[in-house]
Amino acid sequence: DTGVSQDPRHKITKRGQNVTFRCDPISEHNRLYWYRQTLGQGPEFLTYFQNEAQLEKSRLLSDRFSAERPKGSFSTLEIQRTEQGDSAMYLCASSLESRSETQYFGPGTRLLVL
Amino acid sequence: AQTVTQSQPEMSVQEAETVTLSCTYDTSESDYYLFWYKQPPSRQMILVIRQEAYKQQNATENRFSVNFQKAAKSFSLKISDSQLGDAAMYFCAYQYNDMRFGAGTRLTVKP
Numbered sequence: 001d002t003g004v005s006q007d008p009r010h011k012i013t014k015r016g017q018n019v020t021f022r023c024d025p026i027s028e029h030n031r032l033y034w035y036r037q038t039l040g041q042g043p044e045f046l047t048y049f050q051n052e053a054q055l056e057k058s059r060l061l062s063d064r065f066s067a068e069r070p071k072g073s074f075s076t077l078e079i080q081r082t083e084q085g086d087s088a089m090y091l092c093a094s095s096l097e098s099r100s101e102t103q104y105f106g107p108g109t110r111l112l113v114l
Numbered sequence: 115a116q117t118v119t120q121s122q123p124e125m126s127v128q129e130a131e132t133v134t135l136s137c138t139y140d141t142s143e144s145d146y147y148l149f150w151y152k153q154p155p156s157r158q159m160i161l162v163i164r165q166e167a168y169k170q171q172n173a174t175e176n177r178f179s180v181n182f183q184k185a186a187k188s189f190s191l192k193i194s195d196s197q198l199g200d201a202a203m204y205f206c207a208y209q210y211n212d213m214r215f216g217a218g219t220r221l222t223v224k225p
């Protein structure tokens with residue numbers, strides 16, 4: 001399967017703990033996006049990378065959130081000091097370089113903060 | 115700010131019938147892209163159809179077609195000959211730089 005993959009698929013953590021998610025994009029895709037989706041809502045943009053450069057961050061991305069794409073391939077999204085309000089599905093998508101290109105989504109990581 | 119509105123939280127259609135899902139958006143840009151994505155229960159989001167704003171011709175993909183009205187900022191999705199497998203959440207999305215999604219429409223297909 002050469003689609004976008006995400007790991008883990010599910011994560012349960014206690015409030016205050018740190019969590020890290022990984023996304024592996026489609027291999028030839030330069031752009032990688034992170035979204036958050038809460039129950040019954042559409043995805044909300046968090047941030048995106050072009051190669052290893054983080055080009056845009058949403059105001060939703062508080063200072064407890066950090067994303068990296070160190071070699072322009074896979075990306076990680078870390079949430080420090082998790083809060084119950086962080087419970088959501090975290091989606092990753094990738095696309096070719098250009099804002100006109102279609103984004104292809106991974107299966108998501110569902111986070112539950114207790 | 116760009117916003118996407120899906121005014122129908124839920125829709126239902128009889129198998130083999132046709133259904134139209136509505137979407138409106140707000141933007142001051144002229145060169146943008148519109149998408150419909152499908153998200154089945156507990157499964158990942160997949161692209162249904164896309165439309166380039168500079169194209170006047172409405173996009174079609176097999177049983178799926180759109181009615182793109184640029185001046186009205188409207189982008190509806192028509193599903194013909196509905197199948198049980200079409201049951202899912204459908205999200206309308208607008209892309210200029212980042213992508214903005216509507217809240218979704220849950221489509222139920224009745225056998």
